[in-house]
Amino acid sequence: xxxxxxxxxxxxxxxxxxxxxxxxxxxxxxxxxxxxxxxxxxxxxxxxxxxxxxxxxxxxxxxxxxxxxxxxxxxxxxxxxxxxxxxxxxxxxxxxxxxxxxxxxxxxxxxxxxx
Amino acid sequence: xxxxxxxxxxxxxxxxxxxxxxxxxxxxxxxxxxxxxxxxxxxxxxxxxxxxxxxxxxxxxxxxxxxxxxxxxxxxxxxxxxxxxxxxxxxxxxxxxxxxxxxxxxxxxxxxxx
Numbered sequence: 001x002x003x004x005x006x007x008x009x010x011x012x013x014x015x016x017x018x019x020x021x022x023x024x025x026x027x028x029x030x031x032x033x034x035x036x037x038x039x040x041x042x043x044x045x046x047x048x049x050x051x052x053x054x055x056x057x058x059x060x061x062x063x064x065x066x067x068x069x070x071x072x073x074x075x076x077x078x079x080x081x082x083x084x085x086x087x088x089x090x091x092x093x094x095x096x097x098x099x100x101x102x103x104x105x106x107x108x109x110x111x112x113x114x115x
Numbered sequence: 116x117x118x119x120x121x122x123x124x125x126x127x128x129x130x131x132x133x134x135x136x137x138x139x140x141x142x143x144x145x146x147x148x149x150x151x152x153x154x155x156x157x158x159x160x161x162x163x164x165x166x167x168x169x170x171x172x173x174x175x176x177x178x179x180x181x182x183x184x185x186x187x188x189x190x191x192x193x194x195x196x197x198x199x200x201x202x203x204x205x206x207x208x209x210x211x212x213x214x215x216x217x218x219x220x221x222x223x224x225x226x227x228x229x
Contacts (some may be wrong), residue, residue, distance in 0.1 A: 006157075009155075031214070032214065033215055034216040035217070042172075042222070043203065043223045044220065044222055044223075045205065045218075047218075047219075052213065052214075052215065055224065074128075089182045091158065093216050094213065097214065101212060101213075102163070102173065102174075103158075103160070103218060105157030106157050107155045107156055107157045
């Protein structure tokens with residue numbers, strides 16, 4: 001079974017600084033998708049960014065970017081110019097055909113942003 | 116935002132009682148999912164549906180059943196609630212069965228079983 005590991009239960013960052021959240025996954029597949037979801041205190045799950053395994057170029061969405069290292073099975077999220085509104089739980093997730101096309105989530109990282 | 120409504124938003128119930136959580140969508144999406152969220156575990160799939168009356172089990176389906184009699188409604192039932200089912204439950208929907216198709220989530224139901 002595929003597993004997704006987020007080794008940092010909590011992280012903190014100073015406002016306007018940059019922070020990187022780690023995610024590793026275990027798979028034998030060559031084609032899959034990886035996602036980062038944000039969950040603010042409202043509990044809503046918000047898609048932040050996604051990456052296809054076949055694409056070498058790292059995905060970017062405004063201040064959010066990923067560092068996708070396929071051989072190392074690593075998918076980290078970089079948040080630049082951190083804002084107070086970035087404070088949330090962040091979940092890494094994996095999806096492939098051989099995982100039944102289901103989303104498999106990591107345990108989450110709580111990000112705190114200090115003013 | 117995707118039109119997903121979960122009800123109730125909070126519920127407290129006693130061990131052994133039946134509980135039904137409802138997910139209602141206005142997007143006419145074919146695929147619907149129930150997840151539970153527990154500290155340290157992220158979200159884990161309970162059941163999912165790929166059409167009216169078509170459902171299948173997920174990773175943590177024991178103790179849960181689901182029904183989907185209409186496209187827009189997906190019900191999750193705990194036949195006899197246990198304390199281990201205290202959790203936050205999320206419904207999600209998806210329009211396509213492709214790897215890149217994102218899941219859109221409801222705002223969750225916090226269930227406490229005493």
